[in-house]
Amino acid sequence: xxxxxxxxxxxxxxxxxxxxxxxxxxxxxxxxxxxxxxxxxxxxxxxxxxxxxxxxxxxxxxxxxxxxxxxxxxxxxxxxxxxxxxxxxxxxxxxxxxxxxxxxxxxxxxxxxxxxxxxxxxxxxxxxxxxxxxxxxxxxxxxxxxxxxxxxxxxxxxxxxxxxxxxxxxxxxxxxxxxxxxxxxxxxxxxxxxxxxxxxxxxxxxxxxxxxxxx
Numbered sequence: 001x002x003x004x005x006x007x008x009x010x011x012x013x014x015x016x017x018x019x020x021x022x023x024x025x026x027x028x029x030x031x032x033x034x035x036x037x038x039x040x041x042x043x044x045x046x047x048x049x050x051x052x053x054x055x056x057x058x059x060x061x062x063x064x065x066x067x068x069x070x071x072x073x074x075x076x077x078x079x080x081x082x083x084x085x086x087x088x089x090x091x092x093x094x095x096x097x098x099x100x101x102x103x104x105x106x107x108x109x110x111x112x113x114x115x116x117x118x119x120x121x122x123x124x125x126x127x128x129x130x131x132x133x134x135x136x137x138x139x140x141x142x143x144x145x146x147x148x149x150x151x152x153x154x155x156x157x158x159x160x161x162x163x164x165x166x167x168x169x170x171x172x173x174x175x176x177x178x179x180x181x182x183x184x185x186x187x188x189x190x191x192x193x194x195x196x197x198x199x200x201x202x203x204x205x206x207x208x209x210x211x212x213x214x215x
Contacts, residue, residue, distance in 0.1 A: 034072075035065065035074070041055065042054065044093060044094050050103060051068075052094030060083055060109055066105075077121050078126065082130040089109065091108045091109075092105065093148065093149035093154045095151075095152065096151075096152065097152025102123055104172070105121035106154040107119045141160050141165075152171050155169075158178075165180045166200070191203065
């Protein structure tokens, strides 16, 4: 199995993508950008050979593309008709939900005034659905942190002052949950969330003793 990683777009005029083995980390092959563009794109999830790409800086109307590099096919989901206001803060995750045998994209959006919206895209139906019920605690606390997607569930870090918690959203059942982070993690100012060996993990940026003024 191979995973995909973009080369630095600033190093050459034509944006390239490279495939790497997820076991040996050796490069498998080099591919031309699927959209034949030098525009800056980012990867927002990959699963079973499908890769979700969109603008490096997301807007509420950023086009989303689902690419299968092995067969050189690209699907561009339709523009959502659910959105009627401009969201300034957008997060996107993509992956496979084994429970419903479907690929899902989850998009969370927020305005400068705090309005929050969550949408789910279904690869099977090629359509978007707006989530009507959003818990009050999420409306008050979600900030734009890079999330991750695992087994059909989108995960984000949310902040409540000095306290960090993890939000999960099941893209099939449309249920939200919140898990408070341990106190030791809450004291860290730089956190990110990702998947490691089929487990969700919080990654912290630790400082050396010299930087903390110790020793």
